Amino acid sequence: MKVLKLDHIGIAVKDLQESLKFYEEILGLKCEGTEVVEEQKVRVAFLPVGDTEVELLESTEEDGPIAKFIEKKGEGIQHLAFRVDNIEAAIEEMKEKGVRMIDEKPRYGAGGAKIAFCHPKSTNGILVELSERNG
Numbered sequence: 001m002k003v004l005k006l007d008h009i010g011i012a013v014k015d016l017q018e019s020l021k022f023y024e025e026i027l028g029l030k031c032e033g034t035e036v037v038e039e040q041k042v043r044v045a046f047l048p049v050g051d052t053e054v055e056l057l058e059s060t061e062e063d064g065p066i067a068k069f070i071e072k073k074g075e076g077i078q079h080l081a082f083r084v085d086n087i088e089a090a091i092e093e094m095k096e097k098g099v100r101m102i103d104e105k106p107r108y109g110a111g112g113a114k115i116a117f118c119h120p121k122s123t124n125g126i127l128v129e130l131s132e133r134n135g
């Protein structure tokens with residue numbers, strides 16, 4: 001497995017449009033559009049920052065993982081995503097190294113990415129996402 005870069009930082013927000021105001025109007029970042037990922041019950045917005053991105057995540061369902069995260073911990077950083085060169089190989093390598101995986105097989109993520117999450121109990125409490133995508 002080769003980690004290519006920090007792909008993005010996922011931030012859980014209650015209101016995507018309201019949160020975008022800070023990043024666009026105050027920080028001067030530009031949202032490259034929003035996307036709903038039905039499978040994950042989430043609406044996302046990506047804001048490029050240099051070679052990485054900020055991903056704002058708003059739950060589309062009351063029982064979605066982002067809604068549960070906000071209920072438990074409040075708004076804030078929800079995960080760190082690392083871009084890898086081969087997601088299937090990365091998952092296998094993580095398992096071989098004793099890392100507990102939430103996803104044993106890649107699933108669809110925003111922006112056409114193939115993603116898999118490592119369980120926070122194996123990563124010192126941080127939800128780590130492995131992400132493979134072109135570009």
